[in-house]
Amino acid sequence: MKLFKLRGGVHPIGRKELSAERPIRALPMPERLFVPLQQHVGAAATAIVAVGDKVLKGQLIASGQGPISAPVHAPTSGRIVALGDYPAPHPSGLPVPTLTLEADGEDRWQAADIPDDPFALAPEDIAARVAAAGIVGLGGAAFPSAVKLNISRKSGVDTLIVNGGECEPYLTCDDRLMCERAEGVVAGIRLIHRAVGSRQVLVGIEDNKPAAIAAMRAAALGTDIQVVAVPAMYPMGWDKQLTRALIGKEVPAGGRSADIGVLVHNVATAYAVYEAIALGRPLVSRIVTVSGGAVKEPCNLEVPIGTPAQALFDHCGGFGKMPARLVMGGPMMGHEMPITGIPIVKGTSGVLALTPAEIGQPEPAPCIRCSSCVRACPVGLLPLEMAARIRVGDLADAVDIGLKDCIACGSCSYVCPAHIPLVHYFNHAKGELTAKEKAKLKQEATKKLATERTARMERIAREREEAAARRRAAKEAAEAAKKMTGATA
Amino acid sequence: MSQAVHAPHAHAITSVGRIMATVILALVPATLYGFWLYGWPAVFLWAVALATALLAEAVALRLQGRPARPALFDGSALLTAWLLALSLPPFAPWWIAALGSLFAIAIVKHVFGGLGQNVFNPAMAARVMLLISFPVEMTLWTATMPPAPGFAEALAITFGGASWDAMTSASLLGHAKTELTRGVDLLHSLPGHYALQDGLAGSRVGSLGETASLLLLAGGIFLIARRIFTWHAPVAMLLGVAVPALIANWANPAHFLGPLPHLLSGGLMLGAFFIATDPVTSPNTAAGQFLFGLGCGLLTWAIRSFGGYPEGVAFAVMLMNAATPVIDRYMKPRIYGRDRKGGALPAEQEART
Numbered sequence: 001m002k003l004f005k006l007r008g009g010v011h012p013i014g015r016k017e018l019s020a021e022r023p024i025r026a027l028p029m030p031e032r033l034f035v036p037l038q039q040h041v042g043a044a045a046t047a048i049v050a051v052g053d054k055v056l057k058g059q060l061i062a063s064g065q066g067p068i069s070a071p072v073h074a075p076t077s078g079r080i081v082a083l084g085d086y087p088a089p090h091p092s093g094l095p096v097p098t099l100t101l102e103a104d105g106e107d108r109w110q111a112a113d114i115p116d117d118p119f120a121l122a123p124e125d126i127a128a129r130v131a132a133a134g135i136v137g138l139g140g141a142a143f144p145s146a147v148k149l150n151i152s153r154k155s156g157v158d159t160l161i162v163n164g165g166e167c168e169p170y171l172t173c174d175d176r177l178m179c180e181r182a183e184g185v186v187a188g189i190r191l192i193h194r195a196v197g198s199r200q201v202l203v204g205i206e207d208n209k210p211a212a213i214a215a216m217r218a219a220a221l222g223t224d225i226q227v228v229a230v231p232a233m234y235p236m237g238w239d240k241q242l243t244r245a246l247i248g249k250e251v252p253a254g255g256r257s258a259d260i261g262v263l264v265h266n267v268a269t270a271y272a273v274y275e276a277i278a279l280g281r282p283l284v285s286r287i288v289t290v291s292g293g294a295v296k297e298p299c300n301l302e303v304p305i306g307t308p309a310q311a312l313f314d315h316c317g318g319f320g321k322m323p324a325r326l327v328m329g330g331p332m333m334g335h336e337m338p339i340t341g342i343p344i345v346k347g348t349s350g351v352l353a354l355t356p357a358e359i360g361q362p363e364p365a366p367c368i369r370c371s372s373c374v375r376a377c378p379v380g381l382l383p384l385e386m387a388a389r390i391r392v393g394d395l396a397d398a399v400d401i402g403l404k405d406c407i408a409c410g411s412c413s414y415v416c417p418a419h420i421p422l423v424h425y426f427n428h429a430k431g432e433l434t435a436k437e438k439a440k441l442k443q444e445a446t447k448k449l450a451t452e453r454t455a456r457m458e459r460i461a462r463e464r465e466e467a468a469a470r471r472r473a474a475k476e477a478a479e480a481a482k483k484m485t486g487a488t489a
Numbered sequence: 490m491s492q493a494v495h496a497p498h499a500h501a502i503t504s505v506g507r508i509m510a511t512v513i514l515a516l517v518p519a520t521l522y523g524f525w526l527y528g529w530p531a532v533f534l535w536a537v538a539l540a541t542a543l544l545a546e547a548v549a550l551r552l553q554g555r556p557a558r559p560a561l562f563d564g565s566a567l568l569t570a571w572l573l574a575l576s577l578p579p580f581a582p583w584w585i586a587a588l589g590s591l592f593a594i595a596i597v598k599h600v601f602g603g604l605g606q607n608v609f610n611p612a613m614a615a616r617v618m619l620l621i622s623f624p625v626e627m628t629l630w631t632a633t634m635p636p637a638p639g640f641a642e643a644l645a646i647t648f649g650g651a652s653w654d655a656m657t658s659a660s661l662l663g664h665a666k667t668e669l670t671r672g673v674d675l676l677h678s679l680p681g682h683y684a685l686q687d688g689l690a691g692s693r694v695g696s697l698g699e700t701a702s703l704l705l706l707a708g709g710i711f712l713i714a715r716r717i718f719t720w721h722a723p724v725a726m727l728l729g730v731a732v733p734a735l736i737a738n739w740a741n742p743a744h745f746l747g748p749l750p751h752l753l754s755g756g757l758m759l760g761a762f763f764i765a766t767d768p769v770t771s772p773n774t775a776a777g778q779f780l781f782g783l784g785c786g787l788l789t790w791a792i793r794s795f796g797g798y799p800e801g802v803a804f805a806v807m808l809m810n811a812a813t814p815v816i817d818r819y820m821k822p823r824i825y826g827r828d829r830k831g832g833a834l835p836a837e838q839e840a841r842t
Contacts, residue, residue, distance in 0.1 A: 007822070012499055091494070169499060240825065252834040253826035259836035331499040352498070360500035365563065366605040368505055371773035375719075380822035384773060402824050402831075410497035417503040418605075424495035 001228050004248035006241060008378035009233040010411045012169045012332065014208065015358075019291045019298040020172045024180055026302045027315055033075050033101045033306030034086045035061070039345040040136040041143045042068030047099055053080045056110035058282050061099055064131070070144045070346075071134045074101060075284040075304035077108040089328055089345050093338035101306065112280030118187075119194060123153055126195035126277060133276030134283045134346075139163055139174075139237065139266035140329060142347035145273070148265070149195050151258050157198040158261035159247055162189050162270055164205035164212065165230065165237030168330025171350045173287040174267050176300045178205065178212035181271060182219035188270030189225055191277055196263055201225045203267070204242045208232035234332060235409040239264040241378055253405060268349075288344055290316045294323035294353035303344050309351045310340035323353035331358075332410040365418040373412035373422060379405050383412035383422045390429045395436075398429055406430075505604075509564030511717055515708035516571055516763065522704055523697040527579035529643030531697045535574040537583045537647070541590035542570030549599035565604050569593050572612035572763055575698025576756055576803070577619075578629050583647050585626050589615040609810045610770045613760075613803040620803070630660050630695065660695050661754050662799040665746060674743035695755070702753045709762025718766040721775050722782035726761040727752060729786015737794065745794060757789065760802035770810040777813075777820035784809045 038044035045062035055061060055074040062072040081102045085095030115121055121129070131146030166174040178185055193201050203220070205213050207229040216227045230236055230245050240251045242264065249260045257264055268287065275281045284305055291298035296317030303312060309328070313319065326337040328351055337351070344351070373383035381402045389398040403426060412422040524531050546566035550557040560566075570590045577586060593611035601607040620627045638646060668678035698705070713720050730751050737745035751757065756764075765771060765785050772781050785805045792801025823829050 332497045336494040368605045370768040379825045
């Protein structure tokens with residue numbers, strides 16, 4: 001298939017060889033799981049179990065709230081021992097509401113609701129089951145999948161794109177999934193296809209994963225699914241980049257893939273859809289790559305949601321070298337883990353322990369305007385110019401030249417010879433802008449309240465005066481009447 | 490801004506120092522060839538330029554209260570001085586090199602804010618300053634006839650002000666201009682003075698490093714292969730000189746030099762591959778760099794053909810340096826999902842939510 005030209009992109013050192021040949025193994029069930037109520041974009045789920053409750057594996061323990069949310073299920077059977085704050089999988093490590101589940105060791109599933117023929121389900125039914133299973137985008141975005149399915153079904157989808165790009169260095173979880181469970185992935189894709197009824201289905205896989213491409217092609221034989229090898233280049237896994245590579249269309253700025261008749265789902269999400277519908281299993285575990293130069297035996301593990309990252313490292317033989325940094329996600333866009341007790345959530349594709357040599361972030365030097373960042377930017381921005389404006393506090397000008405179009409992929413920072421933390425500048429500026437907008441909203445709200453109060457006070461004073469005037473008039477009228485009757489008497 | 494840990498947690502193996510070192514490496518063959526051609530005076534001049542630049546850089550940083558060590562070792566001052574040295578007449582007195590380096594680093598670079606902040610290419614600005622201020626010393630070309638002067642003679646030439654009259658001569662571009670001014674057209678003035686193989690081999694009159702056109706070309710291609718810069722600016726600059734030269738020479742061979750002598754003469758190769766590609770003073774998009782190079786080339790040809798000076802690379806580059814912010818303002822890449830003007834692309838279908 002003919003591919004379309006892309007702009008920008010970098011070729012980071014892959015280091016996928018550390019774990020690419022390691023088959024997926026199940027992590028032994030940890031004693032305790034820490035399941036956050038918010039693992040997705042949107043509103044947090046609300047716990048529907050109480051401390052002391054016994055739950056079965058796959059049982060609903062927190063229900064989704066509002067139009068964009070996702071429910072949470074028990075990753076194993078056991079007892080709820082706490083509902084409280086626990087450090088979040090976020091660079092701040094701030095505590096978030098989390099259910100603590102003590103495993104009983106039986107790992108007993110609840111009774112599954114399996115349809116006779118999953119491929120005969122109505123599209124709405126598929127979306128409803130995906131929603132009920134708590135499936136979110138497993139590529140890292142963690143957007144509730146059913147919401148995307150519903151929007152797309154209503155607006156119409158021309159092309160369903162399944163993202164097997166996995167362009168982040170180190171990560172091999174999607175690669176292994178496609179190699180080992182291609183049938184399941186393809187079944188999931190067919191279910192999504194049925195749910196949205198697109199004209200064509202394309203699976204984009206980077207050409208550095210030949211085994212995955214071969215496995216997926218074999219599994220897709222006889223279906224409408226077309227498996228396409230795309231060039232290995234970061235950020236190929238950015239959904240909009242993959243869309244451009246495969247069909248040559250761009251998602252309008254500020255818009256959604258649905259605007260151009262495209263729906264993008266990750267391969268791991270497709271597999272979760274298959275498990276949820278064909279096996280009746282909600283999303284309670286995921287495949288996680290444990291890698292990095294400091295990890296003794298990098299590997300790919302199937303991990304129950306809520307497992308502390310420490311358990312994964314321990315299972316991989318611990319640290320062979322002292323890690324300089326622990327990262328959740330890939331090295332290009334992942335977050336630093338402040339502590340290893342942080343739980344694996346639905347969107348966690350990898351946990352990395354990196355050595356100082358792998359991080360390589362020396363002191364920043366002055367920008368020499370080499371424009372490596374301009375060549376690297378997949379969006380077509382001028383990172384050096386944006387950084388120069390942010391440095392002097394001119395955020396409005398930075399927005400004018402495209403700050404809000406930045407996807408924080410890190411390509412510019414990666415190639416910068418002066419080691420300027422460009423993405424850090426942009427995230428900082430975006431944060432400042434959000435804070436300013438919030439402050440402005442607050443100010444406007446305050447101003448509105450103040451004007452309303454003044455108006456109210458004026459109205460009350462006026463009413464009071466009018467009432468007094470009425471009373472006076474009534475009194476005068478009464479006196480006049482009295483006089484009048486006195487006079488006539 | 491906080492110094493929090495930030496993504497990406499990986500970095501390409503690159504640094505400013507590495508880039509500068511690679512560019513210097515690409516200059517080494519042409520420089521060594523210049524040393525071989527002109528002997529010790531060239532070496533002394535080069536050494537004086539480099540030493541002065543380092544000293545000026547250290548003092549300038551000290552005055553600004555900035556740490557000198559990282560900047561001294563990033564190689565940028567060395568590269569500036571190196572380029573300047575290559576553009577000087579090899580038998581020029583030492584103070585020409587010293588003054589040029591001092592001007593390049595202290596005035597053109599640090600007064601504007603240091604590395605990355607200068608508007609003009611320091612080496613070219615220094616060369617222009619020297620050419621305007623000391624026209625005699627800056628046009629003291631020496632015929633290249635090995636054996637070059639010995640060590641003691643060289644000391645006398647560079648540091649003692651001794652002249653080397655016996656061997657002075659005019660460069661090709663200078664000769665053509667002088668003769669044209671005298672009313673002798675190129676058809677009569679060139680034979681005997683110009684041979685293509687001299688231009689290729691560099692065995693002719695010129696600056697220390699710019700006579701070895703082919704070695705400079707090879708260095709430039711090496712740098713493009715190493716992705717230090719792209720082909721846009723150099724190729725555009727060469728085209729900007731060659732195309733008008735071809736047309737003018739075809740129309741009036743008695744008055745206009747052809748493309749080959751233009752390409753192989755003066756500072757064009759040095760300018761195209763090592764000056765027009767200076768990241769600090771050139772535009773930051775590929776299209777902008779092409780336009781910049783084209784402007785440099787056209788201006789070079791125009792100055793050489795119609796101006797008062799026989800050579801125009803330095804002037805042309807400086808004029809285009811001044812145009813760089815304007816080029817950058819108008820030559821921007823299209824942003825994903827937007828049209829050229831920055832508006833969002835239209836949605837193809839109405840998304841009903």
